[in-house]
Amino acid sequence: MARRAAAKPAASTVETPAGAPGTPAAAAVPGRRKGARRTTPSPETLAALGPERMIDLILGETARNPAFKKIVSAALAALQGPEAVAAIVDRRLAALEGARGYIDWQKRRAFTADLDATVSVVLDALRPLDAGAALDRLVRFLAGADAVLNRVDDSLGITQGVYERAAEAAVEIAGSLPAAEAARFALGLVPRIAAEPDGAFGVVLTDLIPRLGAASLAELDAALAGAEVPEAAGRAPEWQGRYRRSRLIRIRQDLADRRGDADAFIALEHEAAPGRPDRVAVAERLLGAGRAAEALDWLRRPAPKARVTTRADLIAGVPDPDVPDRARIVAEIRALEALGRREEAQALRWGRFAETLDREMLRDYLAKLPDFEDDAALERAFALAATHPQPYRALGFLVGWPHLPGAARLVRARRASWEGERYAVLAPAAEALEEAFPEEAAHLYRCLIDDILARGRAHAYGHAARYLAQLDALGRRLAPGRLEPEQAAYREALRRAHGRKTGFWSLVAGA
CATH class of the missing domain: 1.25.40 (Serine Threonine Protein Phosphatase 5, Tetratricopeptide repeat)
Known part of the structure; x- marks a missing residue:
């Protein structure tokens, strides 16, 4: 109640526009509802409050909101220089690194707000003064991500989102550095990624690769190739070490893509998945390099013999042989089109549609037909759907196309x-x-x-x-x-x- 009463004089001060003393705002602005007030915060409306009222509001919020107090304190510290801001951040990071208590759902919101305020201090107060110092603190913050997330009830992923924000900011800051400094930063991430391939730094490096100078890519690739992956402690299964190495290989494939080196990508694919390379991924690189005939050869190679999918396969990302091969069909069609074999491409489109009632495949098929042939083909497609062995798929197709008369007939039939x-x-x-x-x-x-x-x-x-x-x-x-x-x-x-x-x-x- 006291807070509401204190706000009334402030609201009344903004009813009179500057330069028109004593004139109500509603009378000064045609069409404005009588009695309406300019209460939306903006530079103009807040300036009208005056410094003393703004100070009261800020002090009141700092007393209620610890995260806001941290941001205000950092803004004051910024007046003294980057060292003062860095000291505030370092104290919070040290506390996070030493903490061991579990954060339950009741405390999660305040804890997450505090983490987010720490990132805001780094970005809004420290970065303008010293981008390198800000980047160092973000790296230190991300290094503690696993320890923090393991002790927080974060079923909704809200706390995780703060670390994602920090990772995005690290990429943005590193990418804006001079080329030599950005390259040194990227090289410095390699030991961290080798130690924890699933951590935040693998994402940071992957997102940073498109921003790096071309001259630094070979050195970074060599560092990743020579990185020593620590052996899993105790009796950890052998697949864990294999998985860690495969994560490094995937980052090297991103580097190969950046260089436009399809052959390097293929060699790494053989290394990542011996005997079971991703044929579609390889074909897409070959198509991008203008090597359609080689891409088609890869796509039409016999698939590896199906085997039981293990837990290691799922974690390492080995393709499930039972997943529908739409991506392979799409790549094969692209290769055939590039080779001028359009009739074969059309046959593939129709075959895929006939099997799965793929709407987009049918649209592409119809678009490639000569003029005046698409109507007859569309009727043939509707007739095929009416007798398709999977009625639910057929109903979904007819409704989604849409062809409601056909859908109604199917419901009745x-x-x-x-x-x-x-x-x-x-x-x-x-x-x-x-x-x-x-x-x-x-x-x-x-x-x-x-x-x-x-x-x-x-x-x-x-x-x-x-x-x-x-x-x-x-x-x-x-x-x-x-x-x-x-x-x-x-x-x-x-x-x-x-x-x-x-x-x-x-x-x-x-x-």
């Missing part, structure tokens, strides 16, 4: 086969069909409701109540005399079968 548990397809399809095909939409809504109630999915009762309301609206608005009697009978059947599900019926009444 396979009326008995729709299962409400496939709500990700049925719910948007029902909504899309409401206007033009209310009977088909109603059928899908009933499938969704029946599944939720039959399985007793209480967490989805709200959706079921909404679907029932949609059914009522369909009967009244779009199909009076046809859907309304049917809907009344359906509601009665729901009452008989699920009358005891009071949670659902209370939501229906509320709706």
